[in-house]
Amino acid sequence: MDATVDLVARRGSHVGMTEIAQAAGVSRKAVYENFGSRDQVLLQTTVNLLRAELSLKSATLSGEGDVLERLAHTVPII
Secondary structure (H helix, E strand, O other): OHHHHHHHHHHOOOOOHHHHHHHHOOOHHHHHHHHOOHHHHHHHHHHHHHHHHHHHHHHHOOOOHHHHHHHHHHOOOO
């Protein structure tokens, strides 16, 4: 997923499975076996970034942190 973040940051969401696999140092087959499709790679990467951001914010905000932490845990892992 780190490779996907880097690719999307540089090129936008129009990256292919071959590019993602090469950037991650794995085969295309491995990416398909773990995610199923390019859209699922992008979706799961986005969900993980959102969860990380919500967790970070909950750690830095006093009083509101509990709400953000609970919200971070309600975002499903796909």
